[in-house]
Amino acid sequence: MNRQEISRIAHTGHPIAAPLDDDSVRQLLDHGLPRGDERVLDLGCGGGEWLLRALARHPRLRAEGVDISAQALAHARTAAAERGVTDRLVLHHQDAADFRSPHPFGLVLSVGAAHAFGGLLPTLAAAREHLAPGGRVLVGDGFWDRTPSPEAVEMLGDFADLPTTLERVTADGWTPVHGHISTRRELDAYEWSWTGSLAAWALDHPDSPDRAEALAVAEAHRTEWLRGYRDSWGFLSLVLRRTDG
Numbered sequence: 001m002n003r004q005e006i007s008r009i010a011h012t013g014h015p016i017a018a019p020l021d022d023d024s025v026r027q028l029l030d031h032g033l034p035r036g037d038e039r040v041l042d043l044g045c046g047g048g049e050w051l052l053r054a055l056a057r058h059p060r061l062r063a064e065g066v067d068i069s070a071q072a073l074a075h076a077r078t079a080a081a082e083r084g085v086t087d088r089l090v091l092h093h094q095d096a097a098d099f100r101s102p103h104p105f106g107l108v109l110s111v112g113a114a115h116a117f118g119g120l121l122p123t124l125a126a127a128r129e130h131l132a133p134g135g136r137v138l139v140g141d142g143f144w145d146r147t148p149s150p151e152a153v154e155m156l157g158d159f160a161d162l163p164t165t166l167e168r169v170t171a172d173g174w175t176p177v178h179g180h181i182s183t184r185r186e187l188d189a190y191e192w193s194w195t196g197s198l199a200a201w202a203l204d205h206p207d208s209p210d211r212a213e214a215l216a217v218a219e220a221h222r223t224e225w226l227r228g229y230r231d232s233w234g235f236l237s238l239v240l241r242r243t244d245g
């Protein structure tokens with residue numbers, strides 16, 4: 001099984017690939033889309049769930065998503081057709097760092113994809129390139145809630161603590177106009193869904209040659225989460241505007 005296939009199965013019960021529940025996602029989108037007729041860009045859109053929810057909620061919205069995963073984009077295309085929003089969605093199969101557009105966007109989203117740019121501030125710099133005057137950025141990234149073990153840093157990469165993260169963002173010229181710190185419930189629900197969906201798939205496919213691998217990956221992930229980073233990792237989502245307009 002390749003990583004994209006594992007990820008697709010693991011996200012069956014939690015199509016937002018980040019530790020946020022449906023209510024948090026809706027509130028973040030509402031703060032990012034004050035008019036409802038914006039152009040929205042999602043850098044690292046995955047299966048497109050943020051864009052699909054925004055399009056379903058706002059009939060005058062137009063959206064574009066960028067991702068390097070052909071499999072995730074195929075999933076987004078199918079889901080868009082099922083929800084009747086295909087005519088307002090454009091998907092780009094490419095590295096988000098290389099994406100260029102002839103028009104700016106009222107909202108630029110990037111949730112859980114900061115590694116594509118080399119961290120949070122480079123992600124904001126990339127988002128800024130696409131932002132219309134007065135536009136908003138909705139970004140989601142990790143932070144350390146407690147001092148991480150070296151193993152946790154090895155698994156997830158390096159982050160700052162929460163106040164330092166906010167200080168860096170504001171010093172970079174951004175003002176948070178809304179934010180959400182994922183709750184313990186959201187963080188745990190995401191991991192249970194990820195590991196549980198993959199394990200359940202394996203049990204439901206007893207004759208599949210991929211069964212043993214799926215079970216092993218689910219177990220390894222659960223162990224990394226519980227032993228490695230559950231006690232130290234948090235997730236922050238911010239809706240940002242440029243402080244200087």
Ligand SMILES: C[S@@+](CC[C@H](N)C(=O)[O-])C[C@H]1O[C@@H](n2cnc3c(N)ncnc32)[C@H](O)[C@@H]1O
Nearest residue numbers: 016017044045046067068069095096112113116
């Ligand atoms: C954790 S998922 C988040 C997906 C989506 N933003 C969400 O919240 O549901 C990260 C996504 O970033 C994509 N990605 C990673 N590196 C990328 C890159 N260089 N350019 C574009 N997408 C990238 C992955 O393929 C994956 O779909």
